[in-house]
Amino acid sequence: MILQSGKQTERQLKAYMGGEWHMYDISAEFNKFYRNKVVLRSADQHKLREKKKLNISRLKSGLQEYNEEKGTSYKICEERVQGSMAMHTVVQNDEKEALR
Structure with missing residues (x-):
């Protein structure tokens, strides 16, 4: 089906979809993007935790000394995991600077 612009497109789409508007579920695509491009992989988060311990x-x-x-x-009173590390939402950047 070839769609044109404007009102003609709207009528064609409604006719094609049985006269009703349908919403597409793209949550799987968003979740995939979030896991692969936004949140730092768990293995990399583990590396950061090890660096913190060191x-x-x-x-x-x-x-x-x-x-x-x-x-x-003097002494360290407590060791806390805070922020994105505590929430397991550490974000990555293209250069992966935190892992160097």
């Missing part, structure tokens, strides 16, 4: 470990070691040198008792 950085916290380095910070704790540095604080321990600092405390010994300066006679202080």
Whole structure:
């Protein structure tokens, strides 16, 4: 069926669809795009979590060394997972800068 522009198109489409308007469900396409292009893959999110753990470990070691040198008792009170990491919605960019 070839559609023309304007009112003619509307009549042709209604006739083709049995006189009713039908809405197409493209949610599967949106979900596919979201999974593949927006949210960072779970394996990559895992890499980021490992980097976070490594950085916290380095910070704790540095604080321990600092405390010994300066006679202080600084410490990390708590480790929190926040924001998009906590919500599992970390977004990716084309360059994947966070994974370097």
